[in-house]
Amino acid sequence: MIINFTVNGKSVSMDVMPQKRLLDFIREDLLLTGTKEGCAEGECGACTVILNKKAVHSCLTMTGQLDGGELMTVEGLEKDGELDVLQKMFIKKSAVQCGFCTSGMLMSAKALLMENPHPTQEEIKRAIAGNICRCGGYREIKEAVASAAEMEKEE
Amino acid sequence: MQQKEYRYVGKSLSNDNAYGKVTGAVQYCGDMMAPGMLHIKIKAGEIAHGRVIGADTSGAWKVPGVKAVYTCFNTPDTLYDRGRVASYETAPFQERLFDSHIRYMGERVAAVVADTVEHAQEACRKIKIEYETYPAAVTMEEALREDAPKIHEKGNVYEAEPAVYGDYQSCSAEHVHRSRSHLGRITHLSMETYAVRARYEKGSGKLTVWTGCQTAFGIRSTLGDFLDMPYSKVRVVKTTMGGSFGCKQETVIEPLAAYAAKDLKADVMVVYTREEQINNAMLKHSVDLEVESKVHGDxxxxxxxxxxxxxxGAYLTVSPSYCSVMGGKLGKVYRIPHLRYEGTVVCTNTAVNGSFRSWGSGEIVLAYENHWNQVAEELHMDPIxxxxxxxxxxxxxxPMHRVTVGNTYFHECLIKGREAFQWDQRKKKCAEKNKNGRYRCGVGMALASHTSSKYPYxxxxxxxxARIQDDGSLIVHVGIHDHGCGTVMAMRKIAAEIMEIDLEQVEVTEIDTSVDLYDYGCYASRTIYILGQAVKKCCEDLLEKARQMAACKLDSRASLIKYENGEFYKEDEPNERLSLKETxxxxxxxxxxxxxxxxxVRSKENPGVPSAHFTQVKVDTYSGMVEVEDCLSVHDVGKALNPDLCVGQVGSGIQQGMGIALCEEIKIDPKTGRTLITNFKNYEVANAVDVPDYQALFIEEGDEYGPFGAKSIGEVVVVPVPPALVAAVNNALGTRLTHLPLTPSVILEAIERQQEEKSHDH
Amino acid sequence: MNSNYIQPRTRQELSQALGQMTENSRIIAGGTDLMASDHGRDSSTDLYISLFCLGDMAEIYREDGWVRIGAGAVHDAIEKNPIIQENFRALSMACSKVGSQQIRNKGTIGGNLVNASPAGDMLPCVCLFLGEVEILRADDTTYRMPARDFILGAGKTALKPKEALYAVWLPIQEGRSSTFVKLGSRKEVTIAQISMAVSWEKGEYFQKIEGYLGAVDTRPIYLEEMNHILSGRAVGREEREELVSSLRERIRVIRENRKRPPKLKITEAEQLYKERAVRSVVYDAIDQMEGES
Structure with missing residues (x-):
């Protein structure tokens, strides 16, 4: 099946296996391995990508569902060598440890800020409640998201 | 200790490779791709106990792309042990690549190597295994019976040598107190599951294995022995690791990957699914603990x-060692004249349990801290x-190891924590609030310690x-395995601090057995303390060597050469500078x-790392749900090299500790032995909403040997959290619950019993 | 992975696709349940019909005193829709409590109903609001039936082969309020142990109370006692406890009639949990009702 979509801003037309998991398609066919598999059941959030401006589990999505859509993965956050403010804040606030949850966490946070640029603490927590991080206590991650929102406000 | 202002040490500079991680550029083992790479999938068995008497693999071979199908009938009978971390270690040696004797439900019975994961998976489904079923012993109680089915030839039970100090039986005091505690099985839940790549080069006969492991040299020895290859031909490279918490300390899937690579002279990859990670790696032991103490009236x-x-579980693996080590941890926190420990390990027809963060400290401390909290209550004393x-x-x-606890600050941990947490005020407030109403508040605390080295075990x-490059930059080879917690960053800071050069000029490589000097592995929280000392000493010695060289160039003697900001100069000619690059x-x-x-460097001590945790909970007596409202951890770390990442570690301990105490449990079907939870749907970990905005305090008085005074933090962070939470729940409810996890159902049952008892009394 | 895949863009294309279905064909909406169970790798599936690109199926609008929610509307959209918030608050609340944000962004009301999981959060709400389901046949005609009759049991619905759930219709009832309570094992991202959807007529006291209890039986249970116990009076501790006892008894009977306990409820404490914890649901529901009135 030939599908048309954009990935990280680039238009693509590809002959795909539509029932392949989007996660596998992203990793194996688009060669974007920043998106990770943690549980394959939509419970850990490691595979989160932004599809049509919403955070979704790429492990629970079929590649065919990408047709006509707009996909953003962690690799699409950095623009022209400039990190997204969320990425900068994740580094600055030391919210990165083993890094395996980081891309999913960033995509959940990005989707939140795209929809709600000035979230409350509660809204931040709720937006990343489906993303498990085992290396920390979420404190640094919550701070990073809050600071990113704050920075955007200033700009 | 005099606090010196450092350039890098003690500064919050984020994690090594944070840029690579936020951009998705960092490659973990499972991200590696290569032309012609093959993929392995394993097939899980369907009985809890029995024997494989036949395997029909014809269906599997019909699937396209299949290169090999392995079962117990066509693979070596060689025994190995996943828990062995060094060539010289003794271990139970009970495992085979595929054993005809099946010991737990879901144990691997076959594997397929194929061109794609899908083909390997489909072929696995088409393998038909024929079994002869034996009676199973699923619970410890069943396995301990006289007539229990024998899971291993030598029996199901292993008794550890008792650990003894003084004479507990003969000592006496006014109060004798007994308590029991129980810990359930949990999964480590490293976000990255196991992934191993193995490549065998036909021409050179060399095997390279990539794995996000904790013990590269240990794995090398197991693979070398298993495949009968010289260690020099086996290269193990540690890849970026997506968390471990102990599960990557063992050699679980490397033997299969290496065997397949060598057999097929190919490049193979195996990546565990989450279900396999839970059922075919190892879990944290379920443990029953009985404590008895003798305490004076004061x-x-x-x-x-x-x-x-x-x-x-089904194989002993590390359990005998784990069980013995637990006994060695009895004397780390308190001055107790008489100590005795007896440990028993029981094999059951269930998924394997093994290495877990803190290796027994968590279990032992839970048992005695639950106990001391009860004793304090009996004596009407504040637990602090x-x-x-x-x-x-x-x-x-x-006492157990006849070394000192080092420069430790247990008192200060307690006193600082008491003050910072406003313990006394909170305790009073909770007591007042709890008279009636749906919600009850409670405070709890616990104290712990752990190791900084494996000496003198x-x-x-x-x-x-360390090598100075011809542009003055520095490469440091050190056998470390960063778990993601920032040990590479710490080593870079140590090196840059000593060499007085920019952090960006320092590259620290993680372990690769083909180039690195020997290392035992990054466990026992030894990385910073031991390897940090090695890096520091190495850089100091290197600087001296460079100084000699600079002295030659500057036509002077080394003793007259000064060094500052990466430049040498003669004391009397401070303007003539010689950079490291020029040198x-x-x-x-x-x-x-x-x-x-x-x-x-060799360890002369093994300083303790006092760690106190204080917590406040709110219990909903209608639903049984526990909310952790606030908590504080105080850690005597010696010196926090990466303070930001130390705080992160504390958070991880709190999150995992909340899981152990309140919600995480891998349930096993008591009838069939099946692991009932093999995903996260019914395995609820504390998420971003549940974990409170915790506080962390560090005591930094400096250890005399540790690099810049640093000791350890990686494992101890989790240790005092469960008993503190248990104490807080009990404080809220007026109960003595110690059978973990304290899930809502356990709490509501306790409340109902309490009410029954009350109405009985009236 | 040799199955076919059709992704209709119009209702007509969907009906045609329905005509091609065999017993091994699957309809995929959000995929949040289907993909978790077979990862799209079940080789016995001969055809997947994806509803993802069928815009009409996701729409929510008012029509002739009813609100029509396309079966493909995702939880996040329903939660935030002003028409739903105004008229069917309990449904908006239930949607806000489904899984994680990622699940709410993808999981659909149709998927939730068709899977008919006893713990499904949509079921008690759709029953509460006297909802009807609209079902599409392969000949491109549709028919409606009450949602209560649609759900037959755990995982069982009245959906026949070559049919798809197309929309959910809820009649607008003026002058009523509603609320929803979910007890899971943690605050967010959790599966319901017990859920309760309640509606009532606004006034000095609660009147004409309707209530459903979810996740305790294979289908939502209608609670006729709620109106008897709570309506037309000031609700105090006594009324609350009376309702607690009544629900506790209901759950006890359900438990005792089960052939065996659910596989994850091993200990007695686990088996008795819902009976004990229903008090929290009753109190939360009444607290919320009082807050709303």
Missing amino acids: GTIEGMQIKAVLDA DFRLKNVHQAYDLE SSDMGNAL AKYAIRVKGEDLYMAAS
């Missing part, structure tokens, strides 16, 4: 005895006051090799010498 402890029974009476002073003898050394170029071009240095 709260002074005279003696303590602990009996522990661990469920090893009770502990202040009994804790070790700096340099006290740690065995020797502990650290090796490092290195001079050394190579004129002197014919490479500026490198190798250094080795």
Whole structure:
């Protein structure tokens, strides 16, 4: 099946296996391995990508569902060598440890800020409640998201 | 200790490779791709106990792309042990690549190597295994029976040598108290599951294995012995690791990957699914603990005895060692004249249990901290006051190993925590609030310690090799395995601090057995303390060597050469500077010498890392749900090299501790032995909403040997959290619950019992 | 992975696709349940019909005193839709409590109903609001039936082969309020142990109370006692406890009639949990009702 979509801003037309998991398609066919598999059941959030401006589990999505859509993965956050403010804040606030949850966490946070640029603490927590991080206590991650929102406000 | 202002040490500079991680550019093992790479999938067995008597693999071979189908009938009978971390270690050696004797439900019975994961998976489904079924012993109780089915030839039970100090039986005191605690099985839940790549080069006969492991040399020895290859031909490379918490300490899937690579002379990859990670790696032991103590009326402890029974699951692996090590941890926190520990390990027909963060500290501390909280209550003492009476002073003898506890600050942890958490005020407030109403509040605390090295369980050394490059930058080879917690960053800081050069000029490589000097592995929280010392010494020695070289170039004597900001100069000619780059170029071009240095350090001590946790909970007596409202951890770390990442570690301990105490449990079907939870749908970990905005305090008085005074933090962070939470729940409810996890159902049952008892009394 | 895949863009294309279905064909909406169970790798599936690109199926609008929610509307959209918030607050609340944000962004009301999981959060709400389901046949005609009759049991619905759930219709009832309570094992991202959807007529006291209890039986249970116990009076501790006892008894009977306990409820404490914890649901529901009135 030939599908048309954009990935990280680039238009693509590809002959795909539509029932392949989007996660596998992203990793194996688009060669974007920043998106990770943690549980394959939509419970850990490691595979989160932004599809049509919403955070979704790429492990629970079929590649065919990408047709006509707009996909953003962690690799699409950095623009022209400039990190997204969320990425900068994740580094600055030391919210990165083993890094395996980081891309999913960033995509959940990005989707939140795209929809709600000035979230409350509660809204931040709720937006990343489906993303498990085992290396920390979420404190640094919550701070990073809050600071990113704050920075955007200033700009 | 005099606090010196450092350039990098003690500064919050984020994690090594944070840029690579936020951009998705960092490659983990499972991200590796290569032309012609093959994929392995394993097939899980369908009986809890029995024998494989036949395997029909014809269907599997019909699937396209299949290169090999392995079962117990066509693979070697060689025994190995996943828990062995060094060539010289003894271990139970009970495992085979595929054993005809099946010991738990879901154990691997076959594997397929194919061109794609899908083909391998489909072929696995088409393998038909024929079994002969034996009776199974699923619970420890069943496995301990006289007539229990034998899971292993030598029986199901292993008794550890008792650990003894003083004479517990003969000692006496006014109060004798007994308690029991129980811990359930949990999964480590490293976000990255196991992934191993193995490549065998036909021409050279070399095997390279990539794995996000904790013990590269240990894995090398197991693979070398298993495949009968010289260690020199086996190269193990540690890849970026997506968390471990102990599960990557063992050699679980590397033997299969390496065997397949060698057999097929190919490049193979195996990546575990989450279900496999839970059922085919290892879980944290389920443990029953019995504590008895003798305590004087004023709260002074005279003696303590602990009996522990661990469920090893189907294979002993590390359990005998784990069980013994638990006994060695009895004397790390309190001055107790008489100690006795008895440990038993029982094999059952269930998924394997094994290495877990803190290796027994968590279990032992839970048992005695639950116990001391009860004793303090019996004696009408505040739990902090009770502990202040009994804790070790700096340099006290740690009785089980006859080393000192080092420069430790147990008192300060308690006192600082009490003040910062406003313990006394909170305790009073909770007591007042709890008179009636749906919600009850409680406070709880616990104290713990852990290791900074594996000395004197065995020797502990650290090796490092540092090389100044001809542009003045520095490469440090050190056998570390960063778990993601920032040990590479710490080593870079140590090196840059000593060499007085920019952090960006320092590259620290993680372990690769083909180039690195020996290392035991990054466990026992030894990385910073031992390998940090090695890096520090290595850089200091290297600087001296460079100084000699600079002295030649500057026509002077080394003793007259000063060093500052990466430049040498003569004391009397401070304006004539020689950079490291110029020194290195001079050394190579004129002197014919490479500026490198190798250094080795040996552990002389194993300082303790006092750690106190204080917590406040709110219990909903209608739903049984526990909310952790606030908590504080105080850690005597010696020196926090990466303070930001230390805080992160504390958070991880709190999150995992909340899981152990309140919600995480891998349930096993008591009838069939099946692992009932193999995903996260029914395995609820504390998420971003559940974990409170915790506080962390560090005591940094400096250890005398640790690099810049640093000790350890990686494992101890989790240790005091469960008993503190248990105490807080019990404080809220007026109960003595110690059978973990304290899930809502356990709590509502306790409340109902309490009400029944109350109405009985009236 | 040799199955076919059709992704209709219009209702007509969907009906045609329905005509091609065999017993091994699957309809995929959000995929949040289907993909978790077979990862799209079940080789016995001969055809997947994806509803993801069928815009009409996701729409929510008012029509002739009813609100029509396309079966493909995702939880996040329903939660935030002003028409739903105004008229069917309990449904908006239930949607806000489904899984994680990622699940709410993808999981659909149709998927939730068709899977008919006893713990499904949509079921008690759709029953509460006297909802009807609209079902599409392969000949491109549709028919409606009450949602209560649509759900037959755990995982069982009245959906026949070559049919798809197309929309959910809820009649607008003026002058009523509603609320929803979910007890899971943690605050967010959790599966319901017990859920309760309640509606009532606004006034000095609660009147004409309707209530459903979810996740305790294979289908939502209508609670006729709620109106008897709570309506037309000031609700105090006594009324609350009376309702607690009544629900506790209901759950006890359900438990005792089960052939065996659910596989994850091993200990007695686990088996008795819902009976004990229903008090929290009753109190939360009444607290919320009082807050709303």
